[in-house]
Amino acid sequence: MSLASQPRPQAADTTQALGLSVSELADFQRQGYLLKRGLYSRQLIDQLRIEVDNLHAREHAQPTPGAWTSWEQNLPEGRAPKIRQLMNSEVVSPIIDAMSRSEEMLSIMRQLIGPDLYLYHSKLMMKAAHDGTFTPWHQDFGYWHFDLSEPTQINCMLAIDPADDGNGAVRMVSGSHLDGLVTHQHFQSDSFSLGLAGDLSAYPSVLIDMEPGDGLFFGPLIIHGSGPNTSDRDRRANTFAFDKSGNRKAGVLDPKQHRSGSL
Numbered sequence: 001m002s003l004a005s006q007p008r009p010q011a012a013d014t015t016q017a018l019g020l021s022v023s024e025l026a027d028f029q030r031q032g033y034l035l036k037r038g039l040y041s042r043q044l045i046d047q048l049r050i051e052v053d054n055l056h057a058r059e060h061a062q063p064t065p066g067a068w069t070s071w072e073q074n075l076p077e078g079r080a081p082k083i084r085q086l087m088n089s090e091v092v093s094p095i096i097d098a099m100s101r102s103e104e105m106l107s108i109m110r111q112l113i114g115p116d117l118y119l120y121h122s123k124l125m126m127k128a129a130h131d132g133t134f135t136p137w138h139q140d141f142g143y144w145h146f147d148l149s150e151p152t153q154i155n156c157m158l159a160i161d162p163a164d165d166g167n168g169a170v171r172m173v174s175g176s177h178l179d180g181l182v183t184h185q186h187f188q189s190d191s192f193s194l195g196l197a198g199d200l201s202a203y204p205s206v207l208i209d210m211e212p213g214d215g216l217f218f219g220p221l222i223i224h225g226s227g228p229n230t231s232d233r234d235r236r237a238n239t240f241a242f243d244k245s246g247n248r249k250a251g252v253l254d255p256k257q258h259r260s261g262s263l
């Protein structure tokens with residue numbers, strides 16, 4: 001099947017009702033995150049996996065115009081290059097693009113942000129078997145406050161592969177969003193160049209085991225991070241970050257990023 005002919009995700013692909021329930025919304029407010037199991041069907045994730053298979057070699061040979069890739073650094077000699085993160089993943093995968101426009105995603109974003117939405121960015125986190133590196137503790141707004149005014153963004157991490165302790169599942173510091181923005185330090189890295197000091201034991205955290213199709217929704221002030229992938233299993237995920245319209249400090253919003261309500 002060609003990429004262009006892949007079906008778009010829609011409600012029929014969903015394994016459960018659209019949106020968050022009252023108790024899920026309360027959990028989100030309390031914890032700063034909410035794991036929505038089965039946001040998309042296994043069948044759709046199987047199709048998405050075909051779109052991202054072999055992406056390391058493909059992007060290395062011929063980068064997709066509009067995508068911005070950072071690579072794993074300091075790999076052992078002779079190892080093939082591995083993508084660490086690929087920004088603007090909607091240009092690489094028609095299914096990711098369709099997901100960013102789907103009611104499965106937007107119904108929840110409207111509940112958490114409001115009616116007027118744009119896609120701030122979509123990013124593939126490839127965390128390759130053996131070679132995927134850790135993500136330092138950080139708050140997303142530690143990065144985003146440079147170009148966004150208020151911390152109104154919501155991120156959704158969609159699991160493409162199963163994620164657990166062995167392959168570097170993300171960890172959330174439950175309730176940390178309630179303490180506001182913390183000062184971040186600079187790190188030597190092409191991708192995660194800002195973060196908080198300390199290894200994985202620095203904060204009491206919840207390891208978020210995920211299955212393909214699960215979506216982890218989290219706000220911009222929750223402290224989170226993840227360990228390296230020391231296993232022989234990839235831990236691929238895509239993060240979709242949305243914001244309310246009119247929250248940018250400067251610049252004109254590209255209409256291609258608009259997803260709901262007014263620009």
Ligand SMILES: O=C(O)CCC(=O)C(=O)O
Pocket residue numbers: 125127135140168169170224225226237239
């Ligand atoms: O890929 C991960 O484990 C972490 C990703 C993350 O923290 C982020 O994109 O903000």
